[in-house]
Amino acid sequence: MEKIVITLVLSxxxxxxxxxxxxxxxxxxxxFTGGIVNDIKLSKLNEQAFYGNMGMSTYTKxxxxxxxxxxxxxxxxxxxxIYLPATQITGEGGxxxxxxxxxxxxxxxxxxxxxxxxxxTLNRGKSLLYDGAVLEDDGGFIYGGAISFEVxxxxxxxxxxxxxxxxxxxxGSSINRFQFMAGAGIKIIIR
Numbered sequence: 001m002e003k004i005v006i007t008l009v010l011s012x013x014x015x016x017x018x019x020x021x022x023x024x025x026x027x028x029x030x031x032f033t034g035g036i037v038n039d040i041k042l043s044k045l046n047e048q049a050f051y052g053n054m055g056m057s058t059y060t061k062x063x064x065x066x067x068x069x070x071x072x073x074x075x076x077x078x079x080x081x082i083y084l085p086a087t088q089i090t091g092e093g094g095x096x097x098x099x100x101x102x103x104x105x106x107x108x109x110x111x112x113x114x115x116x117x118x119x120x121t122l123n124r125g126k127s128l129l130y131d132g133a134v135l136e137d138d139g140g141f142i143y144g145g146a147i148s149f150e151v152x153x154x155x156x157x158x159x160x161x162x163x164x165x166x167x168x169x170x171x172g173s174s175i176n177r178f179q180f181m182a183g184a185g186i187k188i189i190i191r
Contacts, residue, residue: 022105022154023063023098028191031055031067033164035183037075038176049075051181055092063098067112075175086175088142090118096150105154112148117141120173144170152187160187 037049055069071090076083094114101108121139148166155161161184168179 022157023059023065023101023108025059025061026191027059027189029057029059029160029187029189031057031069031160031162031185031187033162033183033185035164035181037073037179037181049073049179051183053092053183053185057096057187063101063108065096065098065110067094067096067114068092071116071118073179077175084123086120086122088118088120088170088173090116090142092116092146094146094148096148107154108152110148110150110152112150114146114148115144116146116168116170117143120170120175122174139174140172142170142172144168144173158189160189161185162187 032052032054034050034052037051051071051073053069053071055067057065057067059065069092071088071092073088073090075086077086078084092114094112096110096112098108098110118141119139120142146166146168148164150162150164152160152162163184164182166181168181169177170179171177
């Protein structure tokens, strides 16, 4: 009984001194993000481009982290009265550096660099269009890199809301070589 009383008294005495355990070496998080690519054209909603990303973050010393993930990107291009989809599926590996955080460890700002590689298809791999026209390129392997800026805010010790802006450069692509992406997502700390 004495051990329980001592534990209870110490818990109450130290309650205000407990700090959140965030950005610790070895900690991992599963993240899901999505957003828009290039620009928003409200008058041309069918030509919008979007992306979705799923990744795993592993934290290192000093609050930095390695990120590995997969990304799906799609953009529609107008052709006569239809829209032709261009799709990219890429894998990513990169490193993010934490450069600013608040004292309560609730808000973090990071910048990162990533290597990307994957595959691109145009019109779902179909070269022949409905009117007899032929696409010169129907897809292929792509590679490149990205520079990212990220803001994370902890909603709880295990749930993180993040906002990301990134500039990608993709070689071997039939669509824009440079792609600006802006999006938001959720990270779940799993360990």
